[in-house]
Amino acid sequence: MARTGNILKQAFNIRFYLSFFVFIVIGGFFLSTAFAKEIKQVGKDTDGDGKIDRIAFFDAKDKIARLENDSNNDGLMDRFQYYKDEILIRLERDTDFDQQIDCIDYFKDEKRLRQKKLTSQKKTKSLKEKSQKLKKR
Ligand SMILES: [Ca+2]
Numbered sequence: 141m142a143r144t145g146n147i148l149k150q151a152f153n154i155r156f157y158l159s160f161f162v163f164i165v166i167g168g169f170f171l172s173t174a175f176a177k178e179i180k181q182v183g184k185d186t187d188g189d190g191k192i193d194r195i196a197f198f199d200a201k202d203k204i205a206r207l208e209n210d211s212n213n214d215g216l217m218d219r220f221q222y223y224k225d226e227i228l229i230r231l232e233r234d235t236d237f238d239q240q241i242d243c244i245d246y247f248k249d250e251k252r253l254r255q256k257k258l259t260s261q262k263k264t265k266s267l268k269e270k271s272q273k274l275k276k277r
């Protein structure tokens with residue numbers, strides 16, 4: 141009797157460890173993908189006109205990853221600040237509000253390193269995708 145009890149106990153233990161292992165693997169997988177992504181966004185209507193004009197994106201550690209601003213209040217984001225470890229590393233701007241980035245500033249240690257201006261031929265980044273995402277909300 142004692143023997144079967146032990147076997148049952150062992151079987152239970154193996155199952156326990158297996159499910160624990162599976163839990164860790166799946167949990168780890170979700171965590172690792174979550175860390176790479178911005179998982180939370182907080183929109184703000186800073187001037188109180190009922191339109192969201194600032195959206196902050198946070199990563200899984202609740203650190204700011206990106207900050208978007210609508211500086212001319214047309215409902216389209218035109219200022220994109222990118223952060224690493226909560227420090228500004230890049231600022232992308234659409235200064236003429238044609239939904240294309242035309243000016244990029246690079247930062248290091250919170251100081252501007254260099255500025256890249258994109259002429260109409262060299263506009264590499266389109267904001268259309270971002271704007272569409274915004275409208276869906
Ligand atoms: Ca705008």
Ligand SMILES: [Ca+2]
Pocket residue numbers: 233234235236237238239240241242
């Ligand atoms: Ca532009």
